[in-house]
Amino acid sequence: xxxxxxxxxxxxxxxxxxxxxxxxxxxxxxxxxxxxxxxxxxxxxxxxxxxxxxxxxxxxxxxxxxxxxxxxxxxxxxxxxxxxxxxxxxxxxxxxxxxxxxxxxxxxxxxxxxxxxxxxxxxxxxxxxxxxxxxxxxxxxxxxxxxxxxxxxxxxxxxxxxxxxxxxxxxxxxxxxxxxxxxxxxxxxxxxxxxxxxxxxxxxxxxxxxxxxxxxxxxxxxxxxxxxxxxxxxxxxxxxxxxxxxxxxxxxxxxxxxxxxxxxxxxxxxxxxxxxxxxxxxxxxxxxxxxxxxxxxxxxxxxxxxxxxxxxxxxxxxxxxxxxxxxxxxxxxxxxxxxxxxx
Amino acid sequence: xxxxxxxxxxxxxxxxxxxxxxxxxxxxxxxxxxxxxxxxxxxxxxxxxxxxxxxxxxxxxxxxxxxxxxxxxxxxxxxxxxxxxxxxxxxxxxxxxxxxxxxxxxxxxxxxxxxxxxxxxxxxxxxxxxxxxxxxxxxxxxxxxxxxxxxxxxxxxxxxxxxxxxxxxxxxx
Numbered sequence: 001x002x003x004x005x006x007x008x009x010x011x012x013x014x015x016x017x018x019x020x021x022x023x024x025x026x027x028x029x030x031x032x033x034x035x036x037x038x039x040x041x042x043x044x045x046x047x048x049x050x051x052x053x054x055x056x057x058x059x060x061x062x063x064x065x066x067x068x069x070x071x072x073x074x075x076x077x078x079x080x081x082x083x084x085x086x087x088x089x090x091x092x093x094x095x096x097x098x099x100x101x102x103x104x105x106x107x108x109x110x111x112x113x114x115x116x117x118x119x120x121x122x123x124x125x126x127x128x129x130x131x132x133x134x135x136x137x138x139x140x141x142x143x144x145x146x147x148x149x150x151x152x153x154x155x156x157x158x159x160x161x162x163x164x165x166x167x168x169x170x171x172x173x174x175x176x177x178x179x180x181x182x183x184x185x186x187x188x189x190x191x192x193x194x195x196x197x198x199x200x201x202x203x204x205x206x207x208x209x210x211x212x213x214x215x216x217x218x219x220x221x222x223x224x225x226x227x228x229x230x231x232x233x234x235x236x237x238x239x240x241x242x243x244x245x246x247x248x249x250x251x252x253x254x255x256x257x258x259x260x261x262x263x264x265x266x267x268x269x270x271x272x273x274x275x276x277x278x279x280x281x282x283x284x285x286x287x288x289x290x291x292x293x294x295x296x297x298x299x300x301x302x303x304x305x306x307x308x309x310x311x312x313x314x315x316x317x318x319x320x321x322x323x324x325x326x327x328x329x330x331x332x333x334x335x336x337x338x339x340x341x342x343x
Numbered sequence: 344x345x346x347x348x349x350x351x352x353x354x355x356x357x358x359x360x361x362x363x364x365x366x367x368x369x370x371x372x373x374x375x376x377x378x379x380x381x382x383x384x385x386x387x388x389x390x391x392x393x394x395x396x397x398x399x400x401x402x403x404x405x406x407x408x409x410x411x412x413x414x415x416x417x418x419x420x421x422x423x424x425x426x427x428x429x430x431x432x433x434x435x436x437x438x439x440x441x442x443x444x445x446x447x448x449x450x451x452x453x454x455x456x457x458x459x460x461x462x463x464x465x466x467x468x469x470x471x472x473x474x475x476x477x478x479x480x481x482x483x484x485x486x487x488x489x490x491x492x493x494x495x496x497x498x499x500x501x502x503x504x505x506x507x508x509x510x511x512x513x514x515x516x
Contacts, residue, residue: 030416033436034416036434037389037412038412040388040433040434040435041389041408041412043433044390045408066408067408067409068407068408068409072409073409075409076409076410076413077413077416079413176420176421176422177422177425179422179443180423180441180442180443180444181441181442182442182443183441183443183445183446184443185443185447
């Protein structure tokens with residue numbers, strides 16, 4: 001009876017500690033080890049306190065009181081970062097980066113809004129003023145929300161690496177262990193080598209699929225009665241651009257995790273291709289009212305006219321996505337710079 | 344230490360315990376490393392670390408139980424120590440120093456020794472470093488054990504310690 005109560009008492013205590021542990025720790029398998037170690041500690045302390053070589057119910061109670069409350073124990077795991085104006089020093093660079101991304105996104109969205117207003121001919125005197133107001137207001141909301149989130153994350157002891165995938169965290173762990181074994185401090189370069197900047201197989205597969213689709217578009221596989229000549233011409237141009245982009249992606253895959261400078265050059269070429277991608281879509285957007293996509297045989301003009309608005313929305317969405325992928329390429333070029341220093 | 348005293352002026356207690364915690368924070372880490380280092384390849388588990396610390400310091404320096412494990416976890420994350428679970432019995436977790444940890448600890452040990460020696464007169468205390476057992480790098484204070492053969496350069500800062508070795512009539516590696 002006494003044994004069950006002792007064990008139950010300790011289990012209850014451990015359960016309470018687990019509940020109080022910070023989120024980043026609870027997400028890791030490691031928290032089980034921490035709790036096991038704590039449990040072992042309680043048993044050893046209780047054994048010693050009993051003075052008989054065996055833990056008693058009283059000694060367990062005493063040990064649990066001396067160890068501290070579950071809140072106090074869990075709180076120690078939250079004291080992880082170095083404080084810096086309510087946000088820890090470790091979280092600060094990520095905080096600034098997120099604010100930068102938010103500001104960039106707000107500006108980009110407002111610019112796109114201006115382009116759409118211009119293209120749809122709804123221009124008026126106050127659009128620039130409105131855009132500036134929207135940017136200010138958007139950033140103010142974004143800044144407030146992001147700051148509150150980062151203060152809470154800092155209080156809970158989160159580090160930027162807690163937001164990495166399990167695989168990346170495992171690679172980092174290995175890098176730390178290797179450096180410790182070699183008797184040197186872990187360097188940012190160790191993390192970079194443990195995190196590949198490209199997954200060659202997926203890029204080559206993606207590129208190959210793009211290449212096949214590109215050739216199918218260029219060699220016009222569609223029956224002639226479906227699309228208008230203008231649209232077929234558009235598809236051929238798109239096919240050519242897709243072939244170009246796919247070849248570059250396959251090349252990236254072949255270079256693999258080597259030659260970061262070559263990867264940078266490829267990304268510059270990809271940006272050029274993506275800018276070229278936008279031209280046929282702009283052309284299509286402007287010629288929507290003169291020609292439709294489908295032949296009269298395939299789709300009667302009255303139905304095609306009804307669908308014009310939907311086509312317009314699709315093209316605008318594509319025109320929004322392309323600049324975003326260009327931003328991604330620019331980000332990759334900047335990120336690759338770190339690898340150049342490493343190689 | 345002061346936290347345990349009852350009936351003290353609360354303001355004085357608050358201020359002194361705050362400074363005490365600040366001083367203890369860095370030293371706790373160092374003391375834990377010292378005990379793990381002393382146990383070498385044998386390794387040591389958490390509870391034993393606290394017991395040895397109490398024994399070695401005559402109960403004068405106490406690390407709270409709740410504080411010990413987060414520190415051990417952090418040291419392991421930083422690559423200073425490594426851990427291994429017992430394969431039999433209660434599967435206790437044993438801690439060992441890594442090569443990197445040993446190197447850092449040697450330096451910190453030297454730094455602290457020299458620092459205490461330097462500030463001792465301010466507190467009217469006498470500190471005598473065991474210079475017959477160790478060479479302290481003149482550049483970074485790294486603690487180098489006196490052995491039959493000693494490397495020519497400090498393994499932390501790379502400073503040439505040839506003169507120090509010759510002065511003591513020791514052999515250079």
